[in-house]
Amino acid sequence: PTMANSTVTRTFVLPQQPLDDAKENLLIGPDKILGVSSCARKATTTTVKTTVARKLSLGGTKNGQELEKIESIACTEKNGTMGGDDGRILVFVRLRPMAKKEKEVGSRCCVKIVNKRDVYLTEFANENDYLRLKRLRGRHFTFDASFPDSTSQHEVYTTTTADLVEAVLQGRNGSVFCYGATGAGKTYTMLGTVDNPGVMVLAIKDLFTKIRQRSCDGNHVVHLSYLEVYNETVRDLLSPGRPLVLREDKQGIVAAGLTQYRAYSTDEVMALLQRGNQNRTTEPTCANETSSRSHAILQVVIEYRVKDASMNVINRVGKLSLIDLAGSERALATDQRTLRSLEGANINRSLLALSSCINALVEGKKHIPYRNSKLTQLLKDSLGGACNTVMIANISPSNLSFGETQNTLHWADRAKEIRTKACEAN
Ligand code: ADP
Ligand code: MG
Numbered sequence: 001p002t003m004a005n006s007t008v009t010r011t012f013v014l015p016q017q018p019l020d021d022a023k024e025n026l027l028i029g030p031d032k033i034l035g036v037s038s039c040a041r042k043a044t045t046t047t048v049k050t051t052v053a054r055k056l057s058l059g060g061t062k063n064g065q066e067l068e069k070i071e072s073i074a075c076t077e078k079n080g081t082m083g084g085d086d087g088r089i090l091v092f093v094r095l096r097p098m099a100k101k102e103k104e105v106g107s108r109c110c111v112k113i114v115n116k117r118d119v120y121l122t123e124f125a126n127e128n129d130y131l132r133l134k135r136l137r138g139r140h141f142t143f144d145a146s147f148p149d150s151t152s153q154h155e156v157y158t159t160t161t162a163d164l165v166e167a168v169l170q171g172r173n174g175s176v177f178c179y180g181a182t183g184a185g186k187t188y189t190m191l192g193t194v195d196n197p198g199v200m201v202l203a204i205k206d207l208f209t210k211i212r213q214r215s216c217d218g219n220h221v222v223h224l225s226y227l228e229v230y231n232e233t234v235r236d237l238l239s240p241g242r243p244l245v246l247r248e249d250k251q252g253i254v255a256a257g258l259t260q261y262r263a264y265s266t267d268e269v270m271a272l273l274q275r276g277n278q279n280r281t282t283e284p285t286c287a288n289e290t291s292s293r294s295h296a297i298l299q300v301v302i303e304y305r306v307k308d309a310s311m312n313v314i315n316r317v318g319k320l321s322l323i324d325l326a327g328s329e330r331a332l333a334t335d336q337r338t339l340r341s342l343e344g345a346n347i348n349r350s351l352l353a354l355s356s357c358i359n360a361l362v363e364g365k366k367h368i369p370y371r372n373s374k375l376t377q378l379l380k381d382s383l384g385g386a387c388n389t390v391m392i393a394n395i396s397p398s399n400l401s402f403g404e405t406q407n408t409l410h411w412a413d414r415a416k417e418i419r420t421k422a423c424e425a426n
Pocket of ligand 2: 183186187188324
């Protein structure tokens with residue numbers, strides 16, 4: 001395999017016997033994969049036409065009657081993540097529940113998700129005049145899907161990422177990144193908890209279930225790595241040690257020496273990721289007690305062999321990157337001194353570089369400034385390469401986070417215009 005030239009490689013292997021589902025054992029065995037099923041099935045994007053009849057309760061205003069109406073909206077919802085038209089980045093918003101602390105200080109909810117796609121930002125709890133908000137710039141946003149605070153982890157996974165997993169199994173690249181202020185729910189969405197595992201864990205679980213279900217003429221070999229970019233330094237989260245150097249090779253930018261891990265079960269992957277997350281750099285700042293200032297990237301690489309038309313065996317590689325970005329709150333919101341300020345500058349540098357790249361991509365510029373930060377180098381593939389990309393913008397409902405939420409929604413809105421290149425198999 002060409003993948004692992006500069007990396008320490010350990011491989012996952014699938015067993016011959018179907019595994020006991022209850023135990024959720026996904027992987028065993030030393031060297032090769034036995035009896036894995038055909039991967040000929042194409043990734044499908046099912047388009048479901050749904051008629052959503054919903055009542056917008058707009059009462060309480062003078063012309064409430066006029067505003068109160070039942071809207072019957074025929075919306076074509078994409079059931080899944082494949083084929084954002086023209087390689088468009090698919091953008092989702094997830095609202096988290098109001099936190100206890102936020103309730104205690106009497107904060108009000110300033111975000112309303114009125115249907116499966118539309119988000120309104122209101123300053124006042126009683127502001128129910130959606131038609132007015134619709135006219136106000138920066139107050140009304142439409143995304144591929146908007147998840148209210150009651151949305152389960154599973155629903156978020158199936159809507160945003162399940163189809164990417166299918167695509168990766170066909171040798172394509174996919175990436176999902178969570179963007180938003182500290183405390184907005186990025187890590188919850190990506191990693192989740194033991195009881196409510198997030199996208200990273202559900203994706204891996206689904207991946208192995210899918211591999212197991214196929215009868216395949218090739219072998220599937222899966223590698224898992226987890227790294228962080230903190231203060232413009234790249235670190236291995238699964239085996240902490242010296243900083244890693246980024247190098248460009250055939251596969252794109254790789255972190256030299258990054259450990260590729262073998263796992264045996266979903267539970268184990270969860271434990272591995274949680275341990276990895278504990279290795280993430282979190283430091284107290286004035287804005288938050290523990291503010292996650294590092295960007296974490298989980299990479300799952302699947303290699304397998306298929307026969308081409310002339311019956312030659314060819315190697316295919318699919319890569320899924322799952323990214324939990326550092327808090328996007330503006331540096332000004334935190335009291336930065338010496339180290340903190342350097343750190344803040346670098347966090348800013350990475351996220352600023354990300355914004356510049358997004359802007360350059362949206363404007364169709366020839367030069368995209370990926371080289372400006374480690375994060376953008378690592379995300380080069382996901383943003384401008386042959387990759388199906390999904391962005392999940394996480395937001396808090398509290399009016400105390402109004403500015404941050406507006407900022408997050410602004411960037412999410414902008415990201416909708418990015419188009420990645422063809423989504424072909426590697
Ligand atoms: P971030 O990673 O963006 O800084 P976290 O994911 O750590 O934010 O979320 C902050 C807090 O809110 C955590 O205690 C987390 O468990 C909780 N939380 C976030 N999203 C949800 C959700 N959808 N449902 C329930 N709790 C959530
Ligand atoms: Mg976090």
